[in-house]
Amino acid sequence: MNTVILRTAARYLAPTLIILSLWLLWRGHNAPGGGFIGGLVAGSAVVLHAIAFGPVAARRALRGSPRAWMAIGMALALGAALLGFVFGETLLDAAWVDVPGVGPLGTPLIFDVGVFAVVVGAVSGFTLALWPEGAEPGAEEA
Amino acid sequence: MHGLMSLVVGALFAAGVYLMLKREILHVLVGLTLVGNGANLAIFVASGARVAPPPLVPDGLDAPLAGHADPLPQALILTAIVIGFGVLGFALALARRSTETLGTDDLDRLPTTEGQGT
Amino acid sequence: MSGVDPHIWLIAPLVVPLAAAVFGLLAGRRTRRAVALTGHVLHIAAAAGLLYTVLGDGALAVRIGGWPGPFGIALVGDSLSALLVGVTAIVGAAAGLTSQLGERLPHPLKAPLMHALLLGVCGAFLTGDLFNLYVWFEVLLVASFVLLTLDRAPLSIAAGVRYVAINLVASALFLTALGLLYAKAGTLDMAHIARLVDGDTGHTLGGVAALLTVAFGIKAGIFPLFGWLPPAYPAPPPVIAALFAGLLTKVGVYALIRLYTLIFVHDPWAHDLLLWLGAATMTVGVLGAAAQVEVRRILSFHIVSQIGYIVVGVALYTPLAVGAAVFYLVHHIVVKTSLFLVGGVITDAGGSERLDRLGGLRLAWPAAALLFAIPALSLAGMPPLSGFFAKLGIIRAGIAADATWVAVLALAVGLLTLYSMLKIAHAAVLGPAPDDAPPRPVGRARLWPIAALAAVTLALGLAAGPVFEVCLAAGEALIDRTPYLEAAR
Amino acid sequence: MASWLPIWTVALLAAAALAVPLVRALPRLGPCLLALVPGAAAAWFGAQLPHVAVEPLAWSHPWVPALGVDVHLLLDPLALAFALLICGIGAPVVVFAGGYLRGKAVAAPTVAGLLAFAAAMLGLVLADDALFMFVCWEATTIISYLLVGLEYEKSSARTAARRALLITAAGGLALLGALVGLEVVTGADTLSTTPALADGAAVFIALGVLLAAFTKSAQVPFHVWLPGAMAAPTPVSAYLHSAAMVKAGVYLVLRLAPTLGEVWLWRPALLIVGGATALVGGLLAMAATDLKRILACTTVAALGCMLLLAGVDHPLALGAALGLALAHGLYKAGLFMVAGATEKVAGSRDLAQMDPAGARMPWILAVTAGLAGLSMAAAPPFFGFAAKETALTVALAGGGGAAVFGALVLTLAGAAFVYAALAVAREPRGASGKRLTVMVIGPPLLLALVGLVAGPGSGLLGAALLDPVAGAAVGLAVWHGVGVPLGLSLLALALGVVGWRRRAAVRAAAPRIDRAADPGWHDRLWSHVVALAGAVARAVQPVALRANLSVILLAAVGMVTFALLRMRPPSAWVGSPMPDAIDVMLALFLLGGALGAVRARGRLTAIGALGAVGIGAALFYLRHGAPDLAMTQLLVEVLTVVLLMLAFRGLPDLGPRRTGAERRWSAGVALAAGGMIGALVYVAGAVDLGPGISTWFSTQALPEGYGRNVVNVILVDFRALDTLGEVVVLAVAALGALALLARRSEAQS
Missing domain, CATH: 1.20.5 (Single alpha-helices involved in coiled-coils or other helix-helix interfaces)
Structure with a gap:
């Protein structure tokens, strides 16, 4: 594979995928999409980045370890779940605020963002873990 | 269609099992993934899959179109797909580790504790 | 505990380990230990609160998210669930404490993973929703996968490969059966399914029931599905093995109990089949144990054998039998965990798993020898330890239910259990050390959690009266079903 | 008064707990102080003699009522007789143990074990609850295991302890089954209220009880554990193998005879097994030269005589058996202590190794040995003689062939006792190196003197203990007048002496015997x-994972097939449209992918085929109203393929490794499993049970969940708990993968 073309493509494709993933996350409550799908798309962007520029660059682009992404994602999900106690009666009891012009915002959205973060962390975690040792791009491989 | 898809699900299981009974770790993993796909399809087919509008509430309405697809199995399968993906990712790491550590991808040569006291 | 919404006690046993796992991941090197230990303490407190509430007020349920039944996911706590959650918290804390006290620098993931495992186990015990049960199964499984292979030793990796492969098959079968059940019943709420299929199980759901039995049977380790278990449990480090031995198969057994007391209750044929499977399980398991020459392999085969007793109790399907099975579960979780913990102490001190390379523990380390004797005698069913009452319950129920052959078989299996415990005792504990190289005490602090569990098995025996009363009530409630169905309405 | 019953047991347990520190601190005074506890108990029990026959003492405390295990204690004449034996002999044995083992490491644990054993044994005879009796029964088994093997570093001690434990535990389990059966059949709470049984399940119950009694009391063929158990320290043998544990079987038979005595199996089994044991034990005793072994084998013989008597069909048989048990306890404990003392002064206890011309024993030892030996030989006027005379009288009164058999056996066994008494009392020789302390010689002398006094006093003792048990006057007395019993006694004496004279010949036959x-x-x-x-x-x-998987899958196929065959044919099917062309194409695509994966030779082909299946599934979802599912499936499939490629990059591909037979087997299993799942999915098309719950989700998503994508609302709101768990799965799996493949440098960070 021609690394130059790949790198050029990745340079533009990866940010596009990130934006797409955020859009999928945002609209997921009302149209196909959501935290999982968004997270998978964003994770794919990381994978692409890794293929083009190598795992070190991908890790840098991730702005934090996969472990941190996952921990924070789980913390967000747990926090959203526990907010049910604060605003409602039980675990995961959804609380909503109607924001004019934007629509209803609520704890399920926080929850979905947590899911998104965990999926991003997991996909990049798998990729970085499985990356063969010493196989940096540029070094010729299949 | 139900009959046809039952056949397909059965075939996916059969193919998966056939691969799982091989000695190479990669084929076993491919087999497990096929079985997972089969299980997901089985849920979808058994709960009455048919050509139908998706369970989305169109603008202006407060419920999906009449005759829409059942959303619950979709949610279940989605969860199952992601779980399956996670577990497969770990299994791949394990397979790689196993091949590196034990020097073989042959499942018949996995050591056990029997007779291996230090 | 007045003033607190009792439903909080259903949620706390899940929230605590989840929070402990998440904070454990976020914590730095210095705070990790504190987070892990706090998690265990709070988990025990939460479980105690649940047990206290359930025993006082009867079964209770909460719909997560506040959605009405049968649409939202219910957490249901009856006596069975509450007892199991309680004992899970205890053995989890014992294992966690052993890890934190006995290891100089535990792997940073170890404590969070153990909490994740406890989360999965408690979730499985508490959920009232079949798909949610699948999810908790996966949580505990994936946590067990990682814990099993965390030390990356060749044996652990090899055991991990087998274990993962078999469990993924079991999960796929479970998932398929679940989908088929949903296709039939149109619902996932276990109480709702129970009401829907009332009186018509064998004929419409027989195939699904069989598939679920296989899926849970693999996890429970019943005959002939247990082949994965004996090679898997001796491989990981002692603490992990102890946690597995205590908890993992019991979740499968728990699922079988729920299945056969809540949903598939009108099919005597299925109960007969279960009886034969249970009898075969206890026999084959104990024979396997008698043939082994390694400490933890003997103990692993005993898990299989003991599961057989519990399955027999469920299959006999009388209040006494099911109550005895519940008592057996509680007893077995405690005793098996402590046996694996002390087995780890023995093998670490002696530097080998093999019986012919161990010895001299009684003289070198009498405290460890004593702490082996207590759970070993309890496992062999010696009074007044908990194992005696567990076995007595099954035997009595067998005789009372006119299944005397099972009772006689259970007695014979008891003798073989004693035999294989003697094997360990004579080789490793009482016999002379090989080449006059006595075992060296390792990490004396590791004995404290074992001592605590030994105290529990002793207490379960001496206070067997009230405890068995609770279990009997649980058995009656399980057969009656009304308390569960009412709570989960 | 009744509340004293548990107190004595608890006091003995407390003494056992105190024993280790106390004996270590005060090696001489400690055991004597501790012996006060069983001594006081014996005195208290003795004081109850007059009342108990009139009105037994009872005390109860619930333990596990649901399982019928409660602490019902009852002091009736039978229990009292054994309680006296246990405590009365326990006290001197504890003193002896302190003296005999002084300065040895095992002294303190031995004393503690003896006291704990006394507690268990006392609980056993006082128990009026069948299962509580069993609890104490097993406690005696375990404590005796620990005591027999106190010197576990010797392999002979371990072997003996294991054999004893396995045999007695097997009997214990039979007993457990029998006692549970007894409770279930009769519904009685206490042994004293259990009605007599005759047939049906009673046969099995009787069988279990007899097995327990035979194993515990070392009856043929289970007697093999007792001689080996002589590896135990001598004080342990003096107590467990004379007065206490081995008597538990006799006690059990006496206790349950009123309940099970009419079962057809009961008496013949006791007669035959007891008789055989008496003869075998006697022969073994004559062949032996080790003092303790001689005593152990005479114990076997004596126990046989007791059970034989218990099987005699005569109203007084039980009383006579009890008389023998008391006499035996008195003389045998003393003789074991004598054997220990002999070993101390002679340096050996094996007659074959002693110098025939060596110095005689100290006179006090000779006197003690002589007194106890005379009681064993049933010489008048010792207690042994009184008991033996009564036994012969009762056996002969039983009438019929059983009487002849019983009398014959008792006579022959009596001859063996005479022989053994001569061996123990007369033969030992050795250079007296050490002096005997009071703590060593005092206890056996005391017991021997009691045996002497109890002979003339046996009338009183019999009236107080034996008569109430038998429910009639047993007539225990030293002088029964001139008759057949006296003749047989004299015959036994003569035979014993003759045998003794020819001991060389007897011992030559020892290996064969x-x-x-x-x-x-x-x-x-x-x-x-x-x-x-x-x-x-x-x-x-099986070693191979494949074999495990095959077994599991075939078991699943078998169970599901059977269940499917039992199902009612569905009365109606949910309507399903005929597949259109696109459906067929999708199905063919999926089938092709599956086939491709199966036939793939290299890795890339297999991975590609897997990807094709995933894409086919995604398209199928998309077409059937599941866009979220389709997107997820597609993304996951792409990532799966990438990860598979990553994972196996750089690893050698070794090609197919299965033989043709293995392939055919795999194909068979695979087709069976696939067929099973396919059939299940197909059958799921039958009419379902209810309206289902999914409509609710569709209608509530917008108004209650504020979302138009119903699937997403289910995932993050209605069933968010699933998602929470799923997130944990994903995170744990990824963390695990990272931990597994972390480079060494990162592994500990």
């Missing part, structure tokens, strides 16, 4: 069991 009496069945049985276990273990523990 030993082999015949103990052909090693027990060890062979266990080696067969272990061989069977090995075969089972190999069969169920």
Whole structure:
């Protein structure tokens, strides 16, 4: 594979995928999409980045370890779940605020963002873990 | 269609099992993934899959179109797909580790504790 | 505990380990230990609160998210669930404490993973929703996968490969059966399914029931599905093995109990089949144990054998039998965990798993020898330890239910259990050390959690009266079903 | 008064707990102080003699009522007789243990074990609850195991302890089954209120009880454990193997005779087994030269005589058996202590190793040995004689062939006792190196003197203890007048002396006698069991993962098929549209992917085929109203393929490694499993049970969940708990993968 073309493509494709993933996350409550799908798309962007520029660059682009992404994602999900106690009666009891012009915002959205973060962390975690040792791009491989 | 898809699900299981009974770790993993796909399809087919509008509430309405697809199995399968993906990712790491550590991808040569006291 | 919404006690046993796992991941090197230990303490407190509430007020349920039944996911706590959650918290804390006290620098993931495992186990015990049960199964499984292979030793990796492969098959079968059940019943709420299929199980759901039995049977380790278990449990480090031995198969057994007391209750044929499977399980398991020459392999085969007793109790399907099975579960979780913990102490001190390379523990380390004797005698069913009452319950129920052959078989299996415990005792504990190289005490602090569990098995025996009363009530409630169905309405 | 019953047991337990520190601190005074506890208990029990026959004492405390295990204690004449034996002999044995083992490491644990054993044994005889009795029964088994093997570093001690434990535990389990059966059948709470049984389940109950009694009381063929148990320290033998544990079987038979005595199996079994045991034990005793072994074998014989008597069909038989048990306890404990003292002064206890011309024993030892030996030989006017005379009288009164058999056996066994008494009392020789302390010689002398006094006083003792048990006057007395019993006693004496004269010939036959009496069945049985276990273990523990999987899948196929065959044919099917062209194409695509994966030779092909299946599934979802599912499936499939490629990059591809037979087997299993799942999915098309719950989600998503994508609302709101768990799965799996493949440098960060 021609690394130059790949790198050029990745340079533009990866940010596009990130934006797409955020859009999928945002609209997921009302149209196909959501935290999982968004997270998978964003994770794919990381994978692409890794293929083009190598795992070190991908890790840098991730702005934090996969472990941190996952921990924070789980913390967000747990926090959203526990907010049910604060605003409602039980675990995961959804609380909503109607924001004019934007629509209803609520704890399920926080929850979905947590899911998104965990999926991003997991996909990049798998990729970085499985990356063969010493196989940096540029070094010729299949 | 139900009959046809039952056949397909059965075939996916059969193919998966056939691969799982091989000695190479990669084929076993491919087999497990096929079985997972089969299980997901089985849920979808058994709960009455048919050509139908998706369970989305169109603008202006407060419920999906009449005759829409059942959303619950979709949610279940989605969860199952992601779980399956996670577990497969770990299994791949394990397979790689196993091949590196034990020097073989042959499942018949996995050591056990029997007779291996230090 | 007045003033607190009792439903909080259903949620706390899940929230605590989840929070402990998440904070454990976020914590730095210095705070990790504190987070892990706090998690265990709070988990025990939460479980105690649940047990206290359930025993006082009867079964209770909460719909997560506040959605009405049968649409939202219910957490249901009856006596069975509450007892199991309680004992899970205890053995989890014992294992966690052993890890934190006995290891100089535990792997940073170890404590969070153990909490994740406890989360999965408690979730499985508490959920009232079949798909949610699948999810908790996966949580505990994936946590067990990682814990099993965390030390990356060749044996652990090899055991991990087998274990993962078999469990993924079991999960796929479970998932398929679940989908088929949903296709039939149109619902996932276990109480709702129970009401829907009332009186018509064998004929419409027989195939699904069989598939679920296989899926849970693999996890429970019943005959002939247990082949994965004996090679898997001796491989990981002692603490992990102890946690597995205590908890993992019991979740499968728990699922079988729920299945056969809540949903598939009108099919005597299925109960007969279960009886034969249970009898075969206890026999084959104990024979396997008698043939082994390694400490933890003997103990692993005993898990299989003991599961057989519990399955027999469920299959006999009388209040006494099911109550005895519940008592057996509680007893077995405690005793098996402590046996694996002390087995780890023995093998670490002696530097080998093999019986012919161990010895001299009684003289070198009498405290460890004593702490082996207590759970070993309890496992062999010696009074007044908990194992005696567990076995007595099954035997009595067998005789009372006119299944005397099972009772006689259970007695014979008891003798073989004693035999294989003697094997360990004579080789490793009482016999002379090989080449006059006595075992060296390792990490004396590791004995404290074992001592605590030994105290529990002793207490379960001496206070067997009230405890068995609770279990009997649980058995009656399980057969009656009304308390569960009412709570989960 | 009744509340004293548990107190004595608890006091003995407390003494046992105190024993280790106390004996270590005060090696001489400690045991004497501790002996006060059983001594006081014996005195208290003795004081109850007059009342108990009139009104037994009872005390109760619930333990596990749901299982019928409660602490019902009852002091009736039978219990009292044994309680006296246990406590009365326990006290001197504890003193003896302190003296005999002084300065040895095992002294303190031995004393503690003896006291704990006394507590268990006392609980056993006082128990009026069948299962509480069993609890104490097993406690005696375990404590005796610990005591027999106190010197576990010797392999002989371990072997003996294991054999004793396995045999007695097997009997214990039979007893447990029998007692549970008894409770279930009769519904009685206490033994004293259990009605007499005759047939039906009673046969099995009787069988279990007899097995327990035979194993515990070392009856043929289970007697093989007792001689080996002589590896125990002498004080342990003096107590467990004379007065206490081995008597538990006799006690059990006496206790349950009113309940089970009419079962057809009961009396013949006791007569035959007891008789055989008496003869075998006698022969073994005559062949032996080790003092303790001689005593152990005479114990076997004596126990046989007791059970034989218990099987005699005569109203006074039980009383007579009890008389023998009391006499035996008195003289045998003393003789064991004498053997220990002899070993101390002579340096050996094996007659074959003693110098025939060596110095005589100290006079006090000779006197003690003589007194106890005379009681064993049933010489008048010792208590042994009184008991033996009564036994012969009762046996002869039983009438019929059983009477002749019983009398014959008792006579022959009596001859063996005479022989053994001569061996123990007259033969030992040795250079007296050490002096005997009071703590060593005092206790046996005391017991021997009691045996002497109890003979003339046996009338009183019999009236107080034996008569209430028998429910009639047993007539225990030293002088029964001139008659057949006296003749038989004299015959036994004569035979014993003659045998003694020809002891060289008897001992020459020893190896043959030993082999015949103990052909090693027990060890062979266990080696067969272990061989069977090995075969089972190999069969169920296949090395290959494939074999495991095959077994699991075939079991699943079998169970599901059977269940499907039992199902009612569905009365109606949910309508399903005929597949259109696109459906067929999708199905073919999926089938092709599956086939491709199966036929793939290299890795890339297999991975590609897997990807094709995933894409096919995604398209199928998309077409059937599941866009979220389709997107997820597609993304996951792409990532899966990438990860598979990453994971196996750089690893050698070794190609197919299965033989043709293996392939055919795999194909068979695969087709069976696939067919099973396909059939299940197909059958799921039958009419379902209810309206289902999914409509609710569709209608509530917008108004309650504020979302138009119903699937997403389910995931993050209605069923968010699933998602929470799923997130944990994903995170844990990824963390695990990272931990597994972390480079060494990162592994500990």
